[in-house]
Amino acid sequence: MTxxxxxxxHQREASPEAQAEVLREHEPGEGGxxxxxAQIAPRLGDVPANLRxxxxxxxEAKRGGAHLVVFPELSLTGYFLKDLVPDVAxxxxxxxxxxxxxxxxxxxxxxxxxxxxxxxRFHNAALYFSQGRLLHVHRKVYLPTYxxxxxQRYLAPGDRFRSxxxxxxxxxxxxxxxxxxLVCEDMWHLSAPALLARQGVxxxxxxxxxxxxxxAHGEALGTARSxxxxxxxxxxxxxxxxxxxxxxxxxxxxxxxGGSRVVDPEGSVCAEAGDGEELLWHRLDLDAVRRVRLAxxxxxDERHDLVDVETDRLRDLxxxxx
Amino acid sequence: xxxTVNPADALxxxxxxxxxxxxxxxxxxxxxxxxxxxxxxxxxxxxSALSAAxxxxxxxxxxxTPVIMPYRTSSPESERDARAVCAHFGLxxxxxxxxxQVDAYFTNRFPDADRARRxxxxxxxxxxxxxxxxxxxxxxxxxxSNKTELLLGYGTVYGDMAHALNPLGDLYKTQVWALARHLGxxxxxxxxxxxxxLWEGQSDEAELGFAYAVVDVLLYxxxxxxxxxxxxxxxxxxxxxxxxxxxxVRDSQYKRRPPLIAKLSARTIDREFRYPxxxxx
Numbered sequence: 255m256t257x258x259x260x261x262x263x264h265q266r267e268a269s270p271e272a273q274a275e276v277l278r279e280h281e282p283g284e285g286g287x288x289x290x291x292a293q294i295a296p297r298l299g300d301v302p303a304n305l306r307x308x309x310x311x312x313x314e315a316k317r318g319g320a321h322l323v324v325f326p327e328l329s330l331t332g333y334f335l336k337d338l339v340p341d342v343a344x345x346x347x348x349x350x351x352x353x354x355x356x357x358x359x360x361x362x363x364x365x366x367x368x369x370x371x372x373x374x375r376f377h378n379a380a381l382y383f384s385q386g387r388l389l390h391v392h393r394k395v396y397l398p399t400y401x402x403x404x405x406q407r408y409l410a411p412g413d414r415f416r417s418x419x420x421x422x423x424x425x426x427x428x429x430x431x432x433x434x435x436l437v438c439e440d441m442w443h444l445s446a447p448a449l450l451a452r453q454g455v456x457x458x459x460x461x462x463x464x465x466x467x468x469x470a471h472g473e474a475l476g477t478a479r480s481x482x483x484x485x486x487x488x489x490x491x492x493x494x495x496x497x498x499x500x501x502x503x504x505x506x507x508x509x510x511x512g513g514s515r516v517v518d519p520e521g522s523v524c525a526e527a528g529d530g531e532e533l534l535w536h537r538l539d540l541d542a543v544r545r546v547r548l549a550x551x552x553x554x555d556e557r558h559d560l561v562d563v564e565t566d567r568l569r570d571l572x573x574x575x576x
Numbered sequence: 577x578x579x580t581v582n583p584a585d586a587l588x589x590x591x592x593x594x595x596x597x598x599x600x601x602x603x604x605x606x607x608x609x610x611x612x613x614x615x616x617x618x619x620x621x622x623x624s625a626l627s628a629a630x631x632x633x634x635x636x637x638x639x640x641t642p643v644i645m646p647y648r649t650s651s652p653e654s655e656r657d658a659r660a661v662c663a664h665f666g667l668x669x670x671x672x673x674x675x676x677q678v679d680a681y682f683t684n685r686f687p688d689a690d691r692a693r694r695x696x697x698x699x700x701x702x703x704x705x706x707x708x709x710x711x712x713x714x715x716x717x718x719x720x721s722n723k724t725e726l727l728l729g730y731g732t733v734y735g736d737m738a739h740a741l742n743p744l745g746d747l748y749k750t751q752v753w754a755l756a757r758h759l760g761x762x763x764x765x766x767x768x769x770x771x772x773x774l775w776e777g778q779s780d781e782a783e784l785g786f787a788y789a790v791v792d793v794l795l796y797x798x799x800x801x802x803x804x805x806x807x808x809x810x811x812x813x814x815x816x817x818x819x820x821x822x823x824x825v826r827d828s829q830y831k832r833r834p835p836l837i838a839k840l841s842a843r844t845i846d847r848e849f850r851y852p853x854x855x856x857x
Contacts, residue, residue: 298854336850466597470800472588504604506853507741509597529596 287425289322290315291514291534293527295503298332301342301367305330305350308365311533312357320535321425322362326461326501326514327394327438328378329366333463334505339408343370351381351388358383360424364435366461368409369393375410380435380461382418390418392435396443402465402508403439415446417453427540431457438462441484451492452558456519456543458488458496466511478513482523490521493546493553495538502530519546583793583811586801587750591758594751595630598743602634605741606716608857613715617702617736618642618662618669619773620654622756622766623720623744625661629759630743631718637666641713645702647774648675654773657765664762670709674701695774699735706739716740724749724788727795728821729828730780737831748796749788786817794821 292311296304308325315323327333330350331342344350344367354365362384369379369391377393393412397405420433434450434457441447441460450458468476481498489496496517501510514527516536525536547553606614614631618624624642631640644658655671662669678701682689689697706717719739721731723746731737744752749770756766770780770788781787794813797803798821808818834846843849 297857298852299856334852334854336852338851338855469589469594469597470586470796472585472590474590474593504601504608504854507601507605509600 286537286539287321287422287427287431288319288535288537289324289497289516290318290320291497291499291516291527291536292323292325292329293499293502293512293514293530293532293534294326294329295501295510295531296326296329296332298505299335299338299342300332301330301344301350304332305353308354308363309357312354312361312363315533316361318535320361321422322420323364324459324461324497324499325363325365326499327366327380327463328368329461329501331366331368332505333465333501333510334508335368336404336408339368339376340370343368343376345370346388346391354381355383355387359386362389362420362422364459364461366437366463371410376408377412378405378409378437379412380437380459382420382433382435382459384421385423389421390416390435392416392437394437394440395446396439398439398442402467405439415440415449415453417450417455420457429540431540433457433459435459435461438464441481441488447488447492451494451553452556454553455492456494456540457538458492458494460485460496460498462498462500463510464500466509475511478511481513485515485517486521486523489517489519490550491552493519493543493550495519495543519543520550583797584750584789586796587748587792589747589751589754591755594747594755595633595758598630598755599634602631602718602741602743605854606635608854609716611714611716613639613641613713614718614741615641615643615706615709615713615715616718616720616739617706618644618658619720620644620651620657620661620765621768621770621773622752622761623722624658625761625765626752626756626759627718627720627743628661628667629665629756629761632665632667633759639715640667641709641715642667642669643702643706643709644669644671645674645705646671647678647698648673649776650773651771651776657762657768660762661765664760672705674698674705677701691775695772696732696735698774699732703735703738710740718743719745721745722747722749722752724792724795726832727799727828728784728791728824729831730784731831733831748792750792785820791821794818795825798822799825 312323335342346369354363364380364382366380369377380392381388382390395412397409397411399406415434417432417434419430421430432454434455436446436458447458464477464481466475466477485496485498499514500512502512503510512527512529514534515523516525518524519542525534527534614635616624616627618628628640628642642662644655646655678697681697682694710717717739719742721737721742722744725731726745753766771778797808805818837844
């Protein structure tokens with residue numbers, strides 16, 4: 255464990271006063287990246303009210319020493335928007351996003367909104383703000399259009415999964431983290447976390463608006479069981495931290511079940527929210543990522559060359575069959 | 577399809593989870609539209625008892641007004657059971673006898689009307705009373721129709737099927753029984769034979785021709801799991817029964833939908849004009 259090693263070395267060299275300082279820094283809850291999962295119930299279609307709520311929560315998180323606040327999918331707008339999509343959509347230069355960017359000073363923020371493009375496409379987007387600016391945008395790739403979902407009727411799909419450097423400027427890390435975003439349904443496609451893992455992510459940010467359903471066979475909510483399995487498996491298979499931030503509340507009688515959670519790189523749930531509004535705090539540690547990757551060098555052994563060759567072969571095979 | 581040893585097991589529910597979701601549903605959807613109170617018809621049967629119990633848990637008993645609306649042929653036991661449930665959950669019921677208005681209509685104008693017409697009329701009189709109470713108490717009307725009767729069309733359109741919110745509409749009758757036991761509804765109300773009590777001696781299961789415990793298993797696998805006929809036969813259901821239930825569900829589809837609108841414009845309500853009901857809430 256690097257923390258311990260570095261600490262021991264420091265202790266050997268430093269004066270007793272300096273040693274005490276080092277120990278204080280490593281008290282439980284100190285050091286690392288302090289994250290807050292803001293499990294809220296956004297108001298449907300009310301961007302001004304939701305924005306005020308975001309700013310208040312970011313302020314509270316900053317006061318508590320947080321380095322990152324994660325909001326759920328479409329946190330600025332609510333989820334079952336239907337024909338409200340164009341009414342609540344924001345352009346990248348919208349004053350609402352500028353306000354969030356300004357708030358993201360000393361604390362990074364991931365929030366959800368409908369983004370309108372110049373050619374009038376609307377994207378279900380997760381926006382990452384840091385150091386006073388919009389640093390990264392992920393447009394949801396997989397728009398569910400089945401069962402109670404109708405996203406492709408109203409929204410355009412994104413076309414990429416890209417990792418980015420999450421700086422956490424206030425966290426005094428030795429380096430930035432490699433992060434990637436999966437929005438809700440993106441998680442139901444194996445290739446999505448695989449593509450992010452290939453880009454070296456250490457932190458999977460998963461905002462979600464998952465409606466609770468499936469009460470048959472005497473079991474707890476079917477959706478909660480599915481996400482329990484996915485979040486733990488993705489964290490373990492990518493040896494990354496995974497932050498799952500789901501929303502709560504009801505829209506048109508449909509409930510959102512909450513259960514936001516922090517999963518560590520071994521796949522263990524280390525913090526979990528209930529079914530109401532909640533700010534879930536936890537501390538992430540780069541050294542934990544390193545430690546797990548020493549024990550499970552899955553990423554070292556991953557055969558990207560094989561995936562590439564096989565993908566080409568399959569593409570050629572399909573061409574010859576046609 | 578989820579395979580189970582006994583198909584009936586599929587209907588079992590985690591009652592604590594269901595209670596939490598439904599109580600939250602009532603609380604949020606009532607308050608979101610600026611209300612604090614609800615009214616509901618209280619028949620003495622299990623469905624209205626459950627709706628009342630869930631409403632009381634969501635909003636507090638002082639914010640729930642059950643209305644007992646007997647007709648002169650209604651069983652006195654029904655009113656007694658309705659009052660017992662109210663007492664059990666700390667609710668104060670209103671009583672409105674609907675005999676005068678129902679009799680005024682049939683006695684003078686349609687003395688030969690059959691009992692189906694009379695039953696529907698009673699259901700719609702009760703609806704009219706509830707919507708008047710809704711205005712008087714500034715309260716939303718909470719429904720009591722379960723998934724079994726909604727799917728079978730065993731209800732009166734614009735009668736008992738009319739309400740603002742329905743906490744039970746996604747629960748089969750079998751699941752209503754389970755949730756009612758969990759909430760501590762008096763045992764004799766849970767265990768008595770279900771009846772619409774529109775005429776003396778009426779019984780749901782006699783009128784429908786099958787037991788809820790059986791039809792629920794079929795409906796669950798037809799509707800929720802979308803099983804093939806071969807799979808349904810494999811569970812022991814006869815073709816004639818499957819046909820009968822399929823027809824009932826299909827023929828009552830109109831009851832579960834808003835009225836048809838003749839399409840003319842480019843943006844017709846509920847076709848291209850699609851907004852959430854919670855629009856601006």
